[in-house]
Amino acid sequence: MFQLSQNSVTVDFRRKKILPVLSKSGSAPKQQSILSNQTSEDSDNDAGQKRFGAVSCNVCGMLYTASNPEDETQHLLFHNQFISAVKYVGWKKERILAEYPDGRIIMVLPEDPKYALKKVDEIREMVDNDLGFQQAPLMCYSRTKTLLFISNDKKVVGCLIAEHIQWGYRVIEEKLPVIRSEEEKVRFERQKAWCCSTLPEPAICGISRIWVFSLMRRQKIASRMIECLRSNFIYGSYLSKEEIAFSDPTPDGKLFATQYCGTGQFLVYNFINGQNAT
Template identity: 40%
Template structure:
């Protein structure tokens, strides 16, 4: 009993020593070397009462994270606190995939989203060619004789269109003879069609059980080639692509073009279905651009 009392006295803090009034912070996700997670009653060894440590650099944090990821994979890196949106999502406007709550991801998405909307903005031009007017929008045509600002808008829009369709560095190959058609809704471009001169195309043959597309080896003469057709995801299934195609047939040449005069370039599966529906035939013309 005397030894225990002596030990208690030794453990008592001296009367003159000030109590440690600096608050202690408890690490929720700190993992010990042995792999056990601390409880809320335990203080992290990394958290002392000394001066605050300098924030770690990005490279230091990245290397530390890489080191933690080599364990059992039980690290919780994002807190679910009942947010309305949580985790990885896809923007319905610009189609960018990013993580809600990640500052770097959100900043990248904000920059891309702003550029996307800026590229599709269309306040109107003093000299513009309106070749189609509908209840929900209108079709504007850009020709080789138009001003430089019109073709700069074409280039900015096609950068987004090509990225979505999977083209790399295509743009408009022959601006001296090509025409571009925009579908405009409330000062925003929501559809685009690029037409270029083509002298010959090849008829699509009826498809068999395979998924490959077969074409006739005999070339057929034609006048116009549809290089690309694009409609914004929020405006699809509204016949906007059909209206763009009709505007192209009526205004690409001096006289309206028939379907035998039009060819489609390297159509995707969706493009094949669209071309067949628009032309009313499974044997429409295609060409390789």
């Protein structure tokens, strides 16, 4: 929802979690296909009774309500999609940008083999479902760069998709009310709407999507992917933080961008119709 004024645009990002899409066949996956990966939260307890209330799957990380048929169905759908998307068998030719003790970062370009592009499409679809909404389409697919963080156990636990842009818009940072704890601050940031200027500022790189598996967060995976992006987006150049804009960030994405950029007044893009890529 946009509320336009002469100097700023207000974006209400308190999105309701949308339900993951069905498989391409249009039917829900068979329950048996997930049983081998079933979590302790999902299974019956020692008394033969199913758990109730909110539980988190320790395989796909989805938070859902046990004993709620609709929630359990959506968990099955997302769980199967997640298992397929994050599995990484490895490729003979990988464009490795960085290696770490806990994994490596590779880059996939639009001219890469079809099997690599198919994996990126599969991951992007899963990421959109995990984020809870359908992201805006890429402006120019032929100029995108996709970074994947591959863990040592051959799983895709991080994804960053970047594209070339011309302009970004500065987030207008609001003063926080008197807040006693860090937890209250985070809760407030997640619930409030945010404003940004309508005055365009030059930008080079747009981060369309940035995702880290929920059970692998707070391990600097997203930060390391952005650092690699800044070094490899344009050959021979290292992008500054001022040259990067984030596409319509979620509440958690806004908190991350604020922390990474060192300010709540970072650049955003891709929420105003009609903006074109370079």
